[in-house]
Amino acid sequence: MKKTLSILLALCLVAALLVGCGAQTPATETQQPAGNDEPTPVDEPTPVDETDPKADLKVGFIFLHDENSTYDLNFLNAARETCAAMGFAEDQFIYRTNIPEGQECYDAAAEMVDAGCTIIFADSFGHEPYMIQAAQEFPEVQFCHATGTRAHTEGLANYHNAFASIYEGRFLAGVAAGMKLNEMIEAGDFAAEDAKIGYIGAFTYAEVMSGYTSFFLGARSICPSATMEVTFTGSWYDETAEKEAANKLIADDCKLISQHADSMGAPTACETAGIPNVSYNGSTQDACPNTFIVSSRINWAPYYEYVINAVLNGEDIPADWTGTIATGSVQLTDVNEAVAAEGTVEKMAEVADALVAGELQVFATDTFTVDGEELSSYMADVDTDAAYTGDTEVIADGYFHESEFRSAPYFDVQIDGITLLDTAF
């Protein structure tokens, strides 16, 4: 009894001593004369130019998950790249990872404002209402939200949406897929009419529909007999479900697989089955050297740099900003020459040039039909509402104007040649 008490007392004493000593350290430090030999831990040798507005700028980044999600990693890398390119000091940016799509997002944004941030970025669709809430409260801070849809109708001068014309990237990836299908047909692997593509989507949501349709149109522009089957998992990230979906499509005789979901489920299933795969978000070549062809992704760094420069120069940021191939926002990874058909790189470059020049439109209405008929008019749901009421005519000059009336995709037309296997989600 006595012993434990004394041990306890001793522990408390040690603790008190440590705390006591520690507490004294900073006090003595401040009392030291300035002309000390030791380098004072004040600012790094950053050239503190009082007139440079960049030195006063502080930027906050909110991420839904952390590095373990390919989606967030893509944003994180862009943020790091931008901060490095801008030459920001350590205390000029804040990253907050694992911020759920709830009140925590507002709290995180508000705390960033308290910490002196004047630009705040968020990366996930569900962050939007909380970013708007923060934008209403802090009109002097710019809130920039990727993938959102409400900036153009909300009427807030400091709230902005951004996306990229990723449908162009997917069209190019589709071109690579079409080349591969042609190669397999020529090699006698299967008949031309059996050239069926399998596609795994998350939800029956415009972003996904725009993605698989542009991918399919790209493939069919090269391999005219191509058809496609699409299945949905009901989640943006579900490794098991994505793997099972890929296996289902392979068992259903699909000759090539692509996906719009964030896990490695589909690529690894393809590698196991030896079925070529066109990936998304980034290269999966390391894990799938024998089946990976190419991957499209959005590079967010150009947007980050654009916004930061606009704020530095006192320029207005538009409500919607759509990155393109030309801005460097829509990117394709290196083509895996071991799997891709010969001439894929050259063909993709040629098509990309045509897209940039405006000679080629991804959703040209003469390249697809709906219920056997060419589309001449379509009212898209640009001003978001729960019921998806069409409000804007988006077909003009012979093509569907995707990502023009707002940055986030709104192509949700179901075209002929694509079969949806299940639409539960």
Added chain:
Amino acid sequence: MNKERHFHISRRKELPWYRAWAIRGAAIVLALLVCALVTMLLTGEDPLRIYATMFAGAFGTARKAWVLGQNLAILLCISLAVTPAFRMRFWNIGAEGQVLISALACAACMILLADRVPNWLLIVIMSAASILAGAIWAVIPAFFKARFQTNETLFTLMMNYVATQLVAYFVIVWEVPKGSGTIGIINQSTQAGWLPQIGDSKYLLNILVVGVLTILMFLYLNYTKHGYEIAVVGESERTARYVGIKVDRVIIRTLLLSGALCGVAGLLLVGGTDHTVTTTIAGGRGFTAVMVSWLAKFNPLAMIFASFLLVFLGRGANEISTVFSLNHSFGDILTGVILFFIIGSEFFINYQLHFRSEADYGAPGSERPTEGGKGKAHV
């Protein structure tokens, strides 16, 4: 060979309060030291800066202090909810589900009734619905326990998963827009069904409500007949029956209260601050509350400190991972270290270690009597 243990463990008699708190204090100090050590080894930061950062994370700005108060209020509210059941030795670990289901009920009212009834009526309806939903969710396992002696631990645990799946289902039904998997802020433009804000802070109402509930719960448990009955049932069901307490009725009544308080937590979360519902809105607090309740020895006033401690540590650990650019999981690691020490300290409060000194062994090589004597038999 005879191998003697160098110490043995025995149960302590009740410790005086100041010694119990000295042990707890020492545990917290040790926990902080280990946290500083871990952070220092990983980041090379000055440990004092680490403590300062923790403190700044909890109190650094007015907003942070408010958020701390809000988190404290919600955790305390759920802790209060589980406490009467625990006093009765009814292991209700279904608070998570009870909060979730009431949050869902509250959100449902806000979504479905927003345009149909005046705002004051909506608030009345959604308050009633939340409290009722929580109470029902708690009383189902209570009924089965009282009637059929089912295992309440498993039953309440399973009810959590049912509630989570129900929320997940309705999030898909009400998601805006379709495919996003989130409901977003409900009635963001009209603010219909939002609980009124007191002054400038949207957290003050929650804090005040929980403050009042804490006092009421303290009085209920210690100074009412109901509270006494709960204590008697907890000590011994047979005694309770013998003195004429209707045990079944007490169980059901207490769980109704438990669930209703979880319902209040759900209401405050959805109607008061978050204005949305997600499967993670309770955020594991239904389980943390179990710990708060136990640490405070089921005393509502002590729970204020226990929940403050846990919330403070959690917020501080999070700030450390943000400031030092560490992965979010690092905050969880620090919280884990701290909880390990705090829970471990309860062992030293309830049990005692007896070390054998040299004198007990006698001189080396000499014969000495042992209790078991099994080893000796061979000599």
